[in-house]
Amino acid sequence: MSRTLRALMAVVLLASCGSSGGDRGPAPRNLDNACAILNDRPEFRRAFSAAERRWGVPVPVQMATIYQESKFKADARTPTRWTLGVIPMGRQSSAFGYSQALDGTWDEYRNETSRRRARRDNIHDAADFMGWYMSKSRERLGISLHDTRSQYLAYHEGRTGFSRGSYNQKPWLLRVASEVETRSHVYSAQLSQCNGQRSASLF
Numbered sequence: 001m002s003r004t005l006r007a008l009m010a011v012v013l014l015a016s017c018g019s020s021g022g023d024r025g026p027a028p029r030n031l032d033n034a035c036a037i038l039n040d041r042p043e044f045r046r047a048f049s050a051a052e053r054r055w056g057v058p059v060p061v062q063m064a065t066i067y068q069e070s071k072f073k074a075d076a077r078t079p080t081r082w083t084l085g086v087i088p089m090g091r092q093s094s095a096f097g098y099s100q101a102l103d104g105t106w107d108e109y110r111n112e113t114s115r116r117r118a119r120r121d122n123i124h125d126a127a128d129f130m131g132w133y134m135s136k137s138r139e140r141l142g143i144s145l146h147d148t149r150s151q152y153l154a155y156h157e158g159r160t161g162f163s164r165g166s167y168n169q170k171p172w173l174l175r176v177a178s179e180v181e182t183r184s185h186v187y188s189a190q191l192s193q194c195n196g197q198r199s200a201s202l203f
Contacts, residue, residue, distance in 0.1 A: 027072040034063060034187035035194040037072070044072075047127040055131030061148045062130055062193060064157060064184035068098040068176065074121040075155060098126035101133075109133070129157075137162075149181040 024062040028044075030036040038045040044054045069193050070076035073108025074097060094103040101109070110118050118125035135155040139163060145151070154162040156173060167173050 009079045017133060025074075031067060031071060032186075034060065034190040036131070037063070038191075038194075041072075041123075044123055047124040050124065051127040053129035054128065055135040055145075057145050057151075058184075058188070060184045060188040061134070061145065061151065063126055063187050064180050065152055066098050066126070067128060067183060068180045069095075070098050072097060072098065074123070097121045098123055101126070101129055104171050105133070148184040149177045151179045152180045170175045 009162065019060050019067055025041070028040040028135055030040070032193075038048075039070070048062050051057060051062060052059050066072060071152055076097060086203075095101065095199075099120065106120060108134055113128070113132060118129070120126060120129075134145060134151050134154060137159060140159055140189065141154060143150045143154060153167045153173070156177075157166050160161040161167070168175070
């Protein structure tokens with residue numbers, strides 16, 4: 001093997017190792033414990049805290065929504081659509097990243113907040129997007145930032161869909177929204193009991 005080839009392979013190996021670091025690393029191991037999530041990924045703590053300070057959306061609400069949308073995976077995408085079971089026809093939607101924001105909504109967020117370089121696979125940007133979106137839902141629909149269930153329904157259906165009550169025709173979505181609300185309560189209780197992790201004081 002030539003020196004050039006060995007050097008090239010070393011560069012590729014280093015790049016691949018480095019790509020898993022930062023906020024785009026693997027999902028936390030224990031997704032049922034808020035303290036374990038933040039202990040495993042300290043940058044998540046900083047991102048959620050910053051979004052709460054800026055927009056007022058409680059950390060447990062952010063975490064429960066991200067759990068439902070992406071299971072804390074930076075590169076999460078919707079499933080591929082298939083024709084005849086074998087021909088791929090693209091993704092079910094343009095939703096991508098931690099927050100599963102759609103292309104159009106993400107562009108609206110970037111334009112309105114002047115965060116043109118924001119990325120959906122960056123936890124800080126994703127948390128800020130979620131805070132922005134939910135604060136808009138409070139402003140336009142009167143939904144409390146602590147009302148996880150209604151905020152999630154507006155997040156999933158869009159504000160127009162929520163106003164029309166589109167979720168009432170989707171029993172499965174009503175069930176999921178209730179599960180997100182329950183998870184938010186569980187995360188909140190866990191965060192209040194975190195010992196030695198400073199979570200309660202930060203949030």
